Amino acid sequence: MPTENASSADNQQEALSNFYYTGFCVGEMSCSLLKLSNKKSKNGGVYYMPDITISNQYKPLLEEMNKIIADNEGVISSIKGGYNLYIRGKRKVKHAFEFFQKFPPIAGDLFFSRLRLLSNALTILENRKTYRRTKREEFLLEEIRSKFKNLKTSAIPFYSIPKTNFTKSAIGYFLAGVLDAEGSVGIKKNGSKGQPFFAVAMKDKKVIELFKSFIGFGHIHDRPKEKMIHYEIGSKVEVLKTINMFLVDYPSKLPKMIIRMKNLKRVLNDYTPSSNL
Numbered sequence: 001m002p003t004e005n006a007s008s009a010d011n012q013q014e015a016l017s018n019f020y021y022t023g024f025c026v027g028e029m030s031c032s033l034l035k036l037s038n039k040k041s042k043n044g045g046v047y048y049m050p051d052i053t054i055s056n057q058y059k060p061l062l063e064e065m066n067k068i069i070a071d072n073e074g075v076i077s078s079i080k081g082g083y084n085l086y087i088r089g090k091r092k093v094k095h096a097f098e099f100f101q102k103f104p105p106i107a108g109d110l111f112f113s114r115l116r117l118l119s120n121a122l123t124i125l126e127n128r129k130t131y132r133r134t135k136r137e138e139f140l141l142e143e144i145r146s147k148f149k150n151l152k153t154s155a156i157p158f159y160s161i162p163k164t165n166f167t168k169s170a171i172g173y174f175l176a177g178v179l180d181a182e183g184s185v186g187i188k189k190n191g192s193k194g195q196p197f198f199a200v201a202m203k204d205k206k207v208i209e210l211f212k213s214f215i216g217f218g219h220i221h222d223r224p225k226e227k228m229i230h231y232e233i234g235s236k237v238e239v240l241k242t243i244n245m246f247l248v249d250y251p252s253k254l255p256k257m258i259i260r261m262k263n264l265k266r267v268l269n270d271y272t273p274s275s276n277l
Contacts, residue, residue, distance in 0.1 A: 016169045018103045020253065021065055023174035026105055026207060027181025029054045031114035033121045033145050034088070048125060048141050050093040050118050056181075057082035058254055069099045090125055093118065106166050106174045107210040109157035110203060116159045117144050117151070155203040155227045171214055172250035178207055179246055180254040185239075185264050196239040196268055199232040215242055240268050 030053045038045040056062055059076065062085040066074040073095060074087040087096050097119065105111050121144045124137055133141075147158060166174075182202045187194040200211055201223070208229040212218050218233040233239050243261040252258050 016167065017173050018068065018099075019106070019166075019170045019173040020177040020250075021068055022100065022103045022105055023177025023179075024061075024065070024181045024253075025054060025069075025100075025177070026108040026111045026174075026204070027178050027202060028056055029111070029114075031118045032148055033118065033141065035145065048121065049088055050090060050122050050125070052087040052093055052096050052118070054085040054087075055079070055082060056254075058256070059083045061180075061253055064253075069096050071095045090122060093122060097122075104164070105161060106164075106171055107161065107206040108204045109160050109206055110151065110155065112161045113151055113157040113159045114148070117147055120144055157204075161206075169250075171210070172245070175211060175214060176246050176250040176252055178202075178211075180252050180257050183257070185243060185257070185260050187264065187267065195234055196236055196264060197232055197234055198239050198242045199230065201228050201230045203227055203229065205229045215245070218242075236268055240265065 032051045032053075034049040034051050035046055036049055038047050054062060054065060062076050062083055066072055066076065066085055066087075070085075070087045070092055073092045074085045076083050076085050087093055097115075100115060105115075121141060124140055124144075128137060150156075151158065179200060183198070183200045185196075185198050187196050189195075198218075200208060202208065208220055208231045211231050212220055215233070217235070217238050218231055220229060220231050222228075223230055233242055243265055246252050247258070247261055247265070252261065
């Protein structure tokens with residue numbers, strides 16, 4: 001019986017770790033409703049295709065996400081400086097939605113708004129009962145496309161995530177994903193000395209606020225020209241505690257981030273008050 005309980009706990013922890021992928025998508029995923037030329041049409045017809053794109057330099061992680069989020073039905077293509085995972089078409093996007101229903105965004109109204117807009121488009125496309133789109137359907141689809149553009153330029157969400165209680169582990173894994181997508185760690189110059197830092201910057205204020213409330217320290221400030229919210233920790237003790245959290249408790253998956261955190265941890269552990277960082 002104890003073995004069964006341990007196995008059940010392990011399975012539950014493994015399931016909660018999937019929140020990592022949701023967090024990563026909050027930082028690296030875009031949604032759109034593509035308007036494409038219909039090559040079969042003789043009079044210049046078009047069709048609409050829902051699209052999810054996840055970008056990163058580390059291809060193995062995108063391959064992992066393709067398997068977990070899209071049931072291996074996405075397509076990975078190289079771009080300048082990295083790769084894109086494309087999940088396109090009604091059936092493939094529905095696979096992704098099934099994942100996000102099980103592991104929804106814990107914070108991130110901008111991300112949630114993109115998902116809602118794409119879900120609304122999918123409903124219109126699936127409910128179409130005639131071969132030709134009605135003017136009403138086309139108006140609604142174009143309105144969704146316009147909202148996607150507005151969301152990108154204004155960074156003002158259309159929808160808010162409903163309040164839900166999540167476990168500490170779910171939040172931790174979610175934030176680990178956001179960290180890999182939008183975070184940075186290292187040492188920066190502070191006068192003649194070096195100062196360690198742990199930082200996350202993005203447009204969604206609620207995600208940044210979740211970092212601070214979960215970790216328990218750090219500072220938040222606005223970068224209005226970039227429409228970004230910046231969260232940073234600068235204390236040696238607090239930086240060490242935080243990178244340990246994302247190396248051990250809720251581990252990062254990006255080799256680049258793991259190496260940076262391990263290097264910073266080694267430097268800080270070797271640091272003495274009489275030396276410069």
